[in-house]
Each structure stands twice: as structure tokens, then as C-alpha cells.
Amino acid sequence: MEVAIAGAGIAGLASALSLARSLPDSHIRVYERSAKISTLGAGIQLGPNAFAALERISPDLSELLKSVAILPECVVMRDFSTGKTLTTVKLGPEIAQAFGQPYGTLHRATLLQALMAACRAQSNIAIEFGVDFQAASLTPARLNASLIVVADGLWSSARQEMLGDVDTRLSAIAFRAFQFFSPGDFFSPEVQVWVGPGVHVVCYPVNAFDSLNTGTVLNVAMFVSGNRMRVLDRTLPKTERVSWATGVSAQEMLAAIPKPNEALRDLLANVVQASAWRVYDQAALPVWHREKTVLVGDAAHAMLPHLAQGAAFALEDAAELGLQMQTNSSVPAVALENFYAARAPRCWRAQNAARRYQKIYHASGLLRFARNSVLSLPLLSPAFGGLSWVYGFK
Ligand SMILES: Cc1cc2nc3c(=O)[nH]c(=O)nc-3n(C[C@H](O)[C@H](O)[C@H](O)COP(=O)(O)OP(=O)(O)OC[C@H]3O[C@@H](n4cnc5c(N)ncnc54)[C@H](O)[C@@H]3O)c2cc1C
DSSP: OEEEEEOOSHHHHHHHHHHHHHOTTOEEEEEESSSSOOOOSOEEEEOHHHHHHHHHHOHHHHHHHHHHSBOOSEEEEEETTTOOEEEEEEOHHHHHHHHSSOOEEEEHHHHHHHHHHHHHTOTTEEEEESOOTTOGGGHHHHHHOSEEEEOOOTTOHHHHHHHOOOOEEEEEEEEEEEEEOOTTOOOOOEEEEEEETTEEEEEEEEEOOTTSOSSEEEEEEEEEOHHHHHHHHHHSOOOSSSOOOEEOOHHHHHHTSOOOOHHHHHHHHTOEEEEEEEEEEEOOOSOOEETTEEEOTHHHHOOOGGGSOHHHHHHHHHHHHHHHHHHTTTOHHHHHHHHHHHHHHHHHHHHHHHHHHHHHHTOOHHHHHHHHHHHTOGGGSOGGGGTHHHHTOO
């Protein structure tokens, strides 16, 4: 079977690997518009569901990534302006025991490079860089393929051809940066979430990717919504729809937010390699496949990053697509219908939950008071921050 894949991001590479292993007689070609894999971006959190999906795709790859990931012990949510701890959610051995897989943090480039190396080791996968999947020269390859996997991200042009425009909305400006640890610095293996009106900051350690200094760095992501977002949107350079990054300074990051508590202000004042991104919310798509073509990853179900699950769901897509195509390889249309039925409701639920999390994190006034009151009563707080349904991917 000939398979053509648009995009060599996490969804495209993971799908290639999953299909290559489930259909050993297939020939898979991945077409990537950029000249090389993108090391843009920063840290990424992978929940137990991401490792469960990786395990299904390639147990070796899953083990490799677990060995380079940092396994944080907990998520600690603190108030942005007072610094007071609002709640602690255990990760570490507790989450590994509950879901059979750990919770880890990585540099995004580490995940992409590991996926790339695993694809390169498969004789039935070829990856072509610098090729736009929509280019006319690729028409024969598209026509000859028995399966086309569209994995070209939120602004997918292959999806545009299939479904026309989809509803997207600017929901936040994200600032992403790092802080280096000096030798002897104490670093705490936890995910910190600082929540305030119209803003939240997420920090966690990751093992550095090789373009940075060696050792462990603190990954910092700050999200701004509401009026401050609208002001930033007007000030940041306009780019063609794509949520492309703009370099900014630590001072510009601090100027974009209300006054943080002292510890957080010190942390933000010392970040390096900061950049600003526009974060878009995508409406749920009722159609993911047509004839032999299927959407996966952000092209199918881009979600706000507040559950830290977009990449994990792309890995889940890849695992499920491999399984369905193995079961129904002679009738791809049936495999794709089963894939859609297995994946879409879960992805729509995650898209909704991510929207809700932004409202909860960015709450002000009475809603903020209610949130902090509920969080102060551990008996009312659901296990694993209410995300057991996400982490329990089978
Ligand atoms: C601030 C932030 C923090 C995040 N944190 C997390 C996290 O902690 N955990 C998590 O799981 N997820 C996280 N995510 C989400 C995650 O990064 C995305 O969901 C994931 O990268 C989507 O992967 P993808 O392969 O579907 O799309 P993309 O990464 O967008 O890849 C698409 C690829 O297709 C290529 N392409 C585009 N058009 C064409 C074309 N016409 N022809 C050929 N190639 C093309 C692109 O160059 C790119 O390589 C975060 C996102 C953001 C913005």
C-alpha cells in the first residue's frame, strides 16, 4: 500500500512510524514543507496517555523517551499575586501507579528528533524535506496513494482544500522562554502553575536540547488573555495567519502582565530566549475524513495548550490509525470511519476542557474567589486535577 503524509511534525512522524509497523508491506512517504525538522518551541509535558500511545507505536521509542524525560513529582498551583499555594496534584509514583505510565517533561525537539530517528530506521518510510504537499508536482503521488494522512497542523492547507475555512479564534498570547540553572542551584522537580486574572504562568524543568547549554533548564510559558491580549495582538508583528514566534525580552514579558508576586517576578525577570506566539482556538470539526484522506493531530483537533495534551493526542491518533489500518487494510474507508468514531468524541471533549481550563486559570472577581475556595478543600478537588479521563488512554 502507498501512503502519503503531509507534514513531518509530531502527528506526521508518529503516524508514519505507526503505519510502517502495522503495515510492513506499505511504502510511506512523508512530505515536509520546511527544509528540516522544526526545533522551534520549547518544553512539552507528556502525560501517561502519551507514553501509552508511544508504547503501542514503538515500545523502544517509549522507553528511550522515558529515560531522557524529567518525571516531575507534582503540579503545584499558586496564586499569581500573593504566591499562596492553592492546590497540589501528585504526579510521580502516584500517577504512574494509577495509569501504568509516568508523567514526563521533555524539550519538544528531543521528541521530534527521536521520532525522526525511529522513522529513519524503518526501511518503508521516506521523508522529503522542502516539499509543499499542495505542490502540483505532487499530484501523481497523491493520486497513486491508497491513503493520505493530513498532518500539516492548525493552518492545514490540505484540510482547507477538503473542508474550506474552519472557525479559529485568537484566545491568548503565549510567551515562551527558558531560565538556566547555575551549578549548585536547587531545582525542584515540579510543574508550577501560577494563576491570576487574565494570565497564568507554567514552569517545569526539562533536560536541555543540544542547542542550549547542557544540563537542566526551566521551561517557562506565560499566557495572557482578555484586554491585555488584544493590546499585545496590536503591538506584535502581524504574520500571515500562522502563529509564528516573535523574539521578546524579559522586560517586555513583565510589561505585558499585572504585578506578580516577588518570587515569580524574579523568575520572569531572568528568563532568556523569550518569544511571543499567538494561540488560536479551533472549533470542533464534524468531518475528519473523505474517501482515502484523513486528518490527524492539530489539523483535525487543535486545542488550547492548557491541558498540555495537543502533542499527546497526536500520538494517540497515530497509535489508533495504525491499529485501524491493520484491522481493515483492504478497505481504508472503513478503517478511517472507525478511526474517526474512536477519536473524535475524545478530542472534542479535550478541546472543550482546554477552553474551560483557561477560564478557570484566568478567573477574576467572584469566580476567582470560588475557584480558590474549592481548591482549598482537598476533598472537593477531583483526583489528578480532574484529568483521569485524559490520562487513562487505552
Ligand atoms: C505554548 C504551547 C505549549 C504546548 N504545550 C504542550 C504540552 O505541554 N504537551 C502537549 O502534548 N502539547 C503541547 N502543545 C501542543 C502541541 O505543540 C501541538 O498540538 C503539536 O505540536 C501538534 O503537532 P502536529 O504535528 O499536529 O502539528 P505541527 O507541529 O504544526 O506540525 C505540522 C507540520 O506540517 C508542516 N506543514 C505545514 N503545511 C505543510 C504543507 N503544505 N506541506 C508539507 N508540510 C507542511 C509544518 O512545517 C510542520 O512541520 C503546546 C502548544 C503550544 C502553542
